[in-house]
Amino acid sequence: MDLHRHLDDELSSLRDRVLLLGGEAEQALERAMYSLSERDSEVAEQVLDHDDQVDHLEVEIDRQCIDIIALRQPAARDLRFVISVAKMAPVLERIADHACNIARAAIDLNNEPELKSVLDLNRMAEHALKMLRGALDAFTSSDATAAREIIESDSEINDLYNHTFHRLIELMVTEPTTATRDARLLFVAKHLERIGDYVTDICELTVYMAEAAFIKHT
Amino acid sequence: MPVQTVAPRIEVRASAPVQTSSKAKVAVRNLDFFYGRVQALHGISLDIPERIVMAFIGPSGCGKSTFLRTLNRMNDVIPATRVGGEVLIDDHDIYAPGTDVVELRRRVGMVFQKSNPFPKSIFDNVAYGLKINRVTSSGSELEGRVEQALKDAALWNEVKDRLKTSALSLSGGQQQRLCIARALAIRPEVLLMDEPASALDPIATSKIEELIFDLKKQYTIVIVTHNMQQAARVSDRTAFFLLGKLIEVNATEKMFTAPNEKLTEDYITGRFG
Numbered sequence: 211m212d213l214h215r216h217l218d219d220e221l222s223s224l225r226d227r228v229l230l231l232g233g234e235a236e237q238a239l240e241r242a243m244y245s246l247s248e249r250d251s252e253v254a255e256q257v258l259d260h261d262d263q264v265d266h267l268e269v270e271i272d273r274q275c276i277d278i279i280a281l282r283q284p285a286a287r288d289l290r291f292v293i294s295v296a297k298m299a300p301v302l303e304r305i306a307d308h309a310c311n312i313a314r315a316a317i318d319l320n321n322e323p324e325l326k327s328v329l330d331l332n333r334m335a336e337h338a339l340k341m342l343r344g345a346l347d348a349f350t351s352s353d354a355t356a357a358r359e360i361i362e363s364d365s366e367i368n369d370l371y372n373h374t375f376h377r378l379i380e381l382m383v384t385e386p387t388t389a390t391r392d393a394r395l396l397f398v399a400k401h402l403e404r405i406g407d408y409v410t411d412i413c414e415l416t417v418y419m420a421e422a423a424f425i426k427h428t
Numbered sequence: 429m430p431v432q433t434v435a436p437r438i439e440v441r442a443s444a445p446v447q448t449s450s451k452a453k454v455a456v457r458n459l460d461f462f463y464g465r466v467q468a469l470h471g472i473s474l475d476i477p478e479r480i481v482m483a484f485i486g487p488s489g490c491g492k493s494t495f496l497r498t499l500n501r502m503n504d505v506i507p508a509t510r511v512g513g514e515v516l517i518d519d520h521d522i523y524a525p526g527t528d529v530v531e532l533r534r535r536v537g538m539v540f541q542k543s544n545p546f547p548k549s550i551f552d553n554v555a556y557g558l559k560i561n562r563v564t565s566s567g568s569e570l571e572g573r574v575e576q577a578l579k580d581a582a583l584w585n586e587v588k589d590r591l592k593t594s595a596l597s598l599s600g601g602q603q604q605r606l607c608i609a610r611a612l613a614i615r616p617e618v619l620l621m622d623e624p625a626s627a628l629d630p631i632a633t634s635k636i637e638e639l640i641f642d643l644k645k646q647y648t649i650v651i652v653t654h655n656m657q658q659a660a661r662v663s664d665r666t667a668f669f670l671l672g673k674l675i676e677v678n679a680t681e682k683m684f685t686a687p688n689e690k691l692t693e694d695y696i697t698g699r700f701g
Contacts, residue, residue: 214697214698217698283657284697285660285685285696286684286685286693288697
């Protein structure tokens, strides 16, 4: 039936857009961490410059979700999909915002003495990126099992954050002259830890979409 | 006529249709219905709890209106029809020998898709059932019952100054509410509504839906509707029919967000039908 094919087309377009937003968030994080580890402020500036496009994409997705709800009145799995996307888009945009904050920190840190190999920031970022890619894959394939596994793996980022936190506090005590740099690095670690939480939110939405199960706060 | 001639091949989970969590005003057990040799309903089992709104949805010809009419034996007037199974209202089988069908239809009122006021005054339309059932003997009591029925149907304020004018002068929405008032006047326990708003504009539809919402405080209401948004708006529970079978009955919010059966999901998401 034409009307239903029309709805299918719109849902498919919505899926494409949210995956595009997910890809933007992933790329922003990857590039922000590159700018930090390679001390490349130009790349950090590019991340910041690109953020407006990410914001614009989020608004487009919002508008598309509202249009579909108002005009198509989706039900059951279609409704769960649209609701999940509507809630997922701002989460992805927030991840991109955290990437921007890391890029800003990188610009500041690149003007300070380098601190390498004593921190787990790159491992945290690698894990956050792996979680994010996995979450987008789980969403695409409506795979609640994979989403649940990713949620479980958030504890690894939390452990790395706790370790980094204590290590940086130690450094601030032993070398107070570099406290400003360490504080900035602590913020970077916190941004990565929050990204892990946001990926968990995405996975919870995927479970809701696939199984109509609310697992948030359980 | 909403029947099908080929036996449907639909697998239904045995546990899906029956809901027994609260006391049923209407309990249907293994109901079959035939138009001549054609079976239109297949082993329907369904509980309708008291003072809720139950919506029946499904594609044209799925048997939902036929099933609705089995609940007050309106199908009896169609020649060569046959019923099997039980329809219990307050634990009494309405198809048991000796059932007073007139009394049954007083207890189980009906409102049809197309409003059908008599070519009489507004007052006489509502008073008609009271008079023929000899419910009241005094004029003042009759007036009181008519007024109350019109108030219950949310029509009183619009017609109180012209009760003696013809019912046919009312708008379509008002005529439908008049028919509801007529049904309510004889104080039924169950109200069956067969697409009561399908011929009405959105404002009149909204009034009927608000009315249904209010009426469920006093009555058990069963509504057949093709409009799934209407079912979602007005009902507490929804039953989905397909090819004469009850596929699923569930809480309405569950039905429209996460139905148990794939056939239900396919229907309400518009994948077929």
